[in-house]
Amino acid sequence: MYAAGIDVGSTQTKCIVLDENRNICGRGLRMTGADVMKASRQVFEQACELAGIETHEVGYTIGTGYGRFRVATGDDQITEISCHAKGAVHLFPKTRTILDIGGQDTKAIRTNERGEVVDFCMNDKCAAGTGRFLAAAAEVMGMDVSEIGPASLQSTQKLKITNVCTVFVESEILNQLGRGKKREDILAGVHRSIAGRSASLLRRVGLDEELTFTGGVAKNPGMLDAVRTRTKLQVNASEDSQFMGALGAALFALERELAGANRQEVQS
Amino acid sequence: MSQSYLHQGSGQKLQRKLLGDWYQNLQEAPQRGEKVAYLFISGNIGELLQACGFHLVYPEVNALQCGIKKVAGPNILSAEDLGYSGDVCGYVKNDIGLLTGGNQMPQGTVLPPPDLLVCNYAGCATYLRWFEALAEFYQAEMVVVDVPYLRGTDGPTAEEKAYVERQLRELVTVCERITGQEFDPEAYRQAVARSAQTEDLWVDILQSAKRKPSPIDAYFEAVFFMAPIYVMRGTEACLDYYRAVKEEIDERVQRGIGPLAREEVRILMEGPPAWPHFRRFWEMFKKWGAVSVASTYSKVGGVWDLGFRHDPDRPFESMAEYMLGCYTNRNWGMRSDMLKSYAEEYEADALVIHSVKSCRSFSVGQADLREQFIREYDIPTLFIESDLADPRYFAEAQMKNRIDAFFEALKHRRVTAQV
Numbered sequence A: 001m002y003a004a005g006i007d008v009g010s011t012q013t014k015c016i017v018l019d020e021n022r023n024i025c026g027r028g029l030r031m032t033g034a035d036v037m038k039a040s041r042q043v044f045e046q047a048c049e050l051a052g053i054e055t056h057e058v059g060y061t062i063g064t065g066y067g068r069f070r071v072a073t074g075d076d077q078i079t080e081i082s083c084h085a086k087g088a089v090h091l092f093p094k095t096r097t098i099l100d101i102g103g104q105d106t107k108a109i110r111t112n113e114r115g116e117v118v119d120f121c122m123n124d125k126c127a128a129g130t131g132r133f134l135a136a137a138a139e140v141m142g143m144d145v146s147e148i149g150p151a152s153l154q155s156t157q158k159l160k161i162t163n164v165c166t167v168f169v170e171s172e173i174l175n176q177l178g179r180g181k182k183r184e185d186i187l188a189g190v191h192r193s194i195a196g197r198s199a200s201l202l203r204r205v206g207l208d209e210e211l212t213f214t215g216g217v218a219k220n221p222g223m224l225d226a227v228r229t230r231t232k233l234q235v236n237a238s239e240d241s242q243f244m245g246a247l248g249a250a251l252f253a254l255e256r257e258l259a260g261a262n263r264q265e266v267q268s
Numbered sequence B: 001m002s003q004s005y006l007h008q009g010s011g012q013k014l015q016r017k018l019l020g021d022w023y024q025n026l027q028e029a030p031q032r033g034e035k036v037a038y039l040f041i042s043g044n045i046g047e048l049l050q051a052c053g054f055h056l057v058y059p060e061v062n063a064l065q066c067g068i069k070k071v072a073g074p075n076i077l078s079a080e081d082l083g084y085s086g087d088v089c090g091y092v093k094n095d096i097g098l099l100t101g102g103n104q105m106p107q108g109t110v111l112p113p114p115d116l117l118v119c120n121y122a123g124c125a126t127y128l129r130w131f132e133a134l135a136e137f138y139q140a141e142m143v144v145v146d147v148p149y150l151r152g153t154d155g156p157t158a159e160e161k162a163y164v165e166r167q168l169r170e171l172v173t174v175c176e177r178i179t180g181q182e183f184d185p186e187a188y189r190q191a192v193a194r195s196a197q198t199e200d201l202w203v204d205i206l207q208s209a210k211r212k213p214s215p216i217d218a219y220f221e222a223v224f225f226m227a228p229i230y231v232m233r234g235t236e237a238c239l240d241y242y243r244a245v246k247e248e249i250d251e252r253v254q255r256g257i258g259p260l261a262r263e264e265v266r267i268l269m270e271g272p273p274a275w276p277h278f279r280r281f282w283e284m285f286k287k288w289g290a291v292s293v294a295s296t297y298s299k300v301g302g303v304w305d306l307g308f309r310h311d312p313d314r315p316f317e318s319m320a321e322y323m324l325g326c327y328t329n330r331n332w333g334m335r336s337d338m339l340k341s342y343a344e345e346y347e348a349d350a351l352v353i354h355s356v357k358s359c360r361s362f363s364v365g366q367a368d369l370r371e372q373f374i375r376e377y378d379i380p381t382l383f384i385e386s387d388l389a390d391p392r393y394f395a396e397a398q399m400k401n402r403i404d405a406f407f408e409a410l411k412h413r414r415v416t417a418q419v
């Protein structure tokens, strides 16, 4: 028995295939592009191929993410917040709070031990304090986004970056550089400033037990460190952090499939 | 609604007509030389003021009407232009914007100025400042009826009742001076008797929601059905109105009709609605087949389902009891006990808390309420935020996500429940 979850995000589409013991046996990933249906079909086929199964062996599929209603093979749709919570609690069972920093938005989710959403809160209006902000900072420094996290960890002097606004941060960074401040110190300040903003979002849903960090920015070690320092919590991040939504969707799908099978057994 | 039926919509239609007539009558009062009193909904003393010869204006009702008719936004902005801060209750700012703009309601009525402002101060500190501003603006006389907040668990004490009752009697002499008319105790007694009858009907209507499926949405529909018992309680027209609504609900029961085609989830609602986006707000719940079986907002004007009735044999004393027992005048222990008992009696699956930025009387304590329901009672609880008057505080996508995530968890639990 197999089940799949497909997460259609604004930039990437991801798929996870699970076997009946909840083991991940296939992953699929590609850019979403203009044709959502096609993207979802392709990641699904890719994941099945990796799992070494035929697509028809997958008994139940759930779509999530902004394009969830256009998943070609979906049996049902579930919001990405529910899926992130489900995936995070599956990988790190003590997770009660989830921080998801993506390119355009930051989400704080509180969950219970069943992986159900208890509360949810999102940055509103602008991209302040999101992945977009980090990208802007990297650009001003003439660095690649993947370099700024490790660089920030080299910092030796505490320096305060007050702006979280993507537009104004540029001039603040240039200003600091002009005053002869070190790159790594400025970058550490940038990471701390995002962590601070995320923490206030997290506090609105409540900080509890362990925090799991998901979304693209969770790959940045500088951010992980800054969030850990700021929240003083155990902070988890998985290699699969960008697949968290798809994983949650696949878990929902598997539970549905198992429940359906049980029901049939009882009836027959 | 799943099918059509004989009395369909009669409650709604009649409500609109009653309120329309009410406003019309108000507009003409000054020409007839009749006096006008302004007062608040929570623990209002409409029967008493009417027996003194006053017409009644409820600024809160005007504010919610402006909210639904989508003019609260501009009214609030003009109040902010005058210097009212973003933190002030949207109802107040709507009222200030309304009056400085000529006091014309969206449906056309021009509201008469007050001859008397009665701050029947039950559970909301903002009331006091609101009427102080109006008193200044209109140069009208203001009387505050101080209603002590309920702190204990056993309801109001004898001293508290006596304290409020004495103030009501003092108020009567003020009224007589302003209207130049003598208070009519017999008219008051009769009005109070009609109120008690009306309250019986209203409680029956609300409690019909104990059935499965519930014939009524005890929030999204009840907030309209409740208007007459708040603004014109004690009148013959009001009593007739609830007879008609009862007939409509009885017919729904007979035919097994509910507010939605299918009742999937039974919810309790705490907090006022998002008036400026009412339809869209309701849709977010309808989509999941969620029917409200009990709500606290439908009790802001009076908590009758827990047993209280106005009493024609003790018209002043029972009025004092009524004012003290208002929902927002109850402490949080009482409020959460009330919701807990609703959860049991109405067999609700979940609690939904709609926290509004404007109203501290409602919102302070709601976060703790949520914790209590989740942790102590293991009742799934959804917490969402917007406002009852200010359209700017409605983050639709965010709210929709939150509601969807909540109901999909409930649905998933059901679908996967072991057979």
Ligand code: SF4
Pocket: B060, B089, B090, B091, B092, B124, B125, B126, B127, B328, B358, B359, B360, B361, B362
């Ligand atoms: S604060 Fe609440 S109770 Fe007070 S006037 Fe505003 S909405 Fe009404």
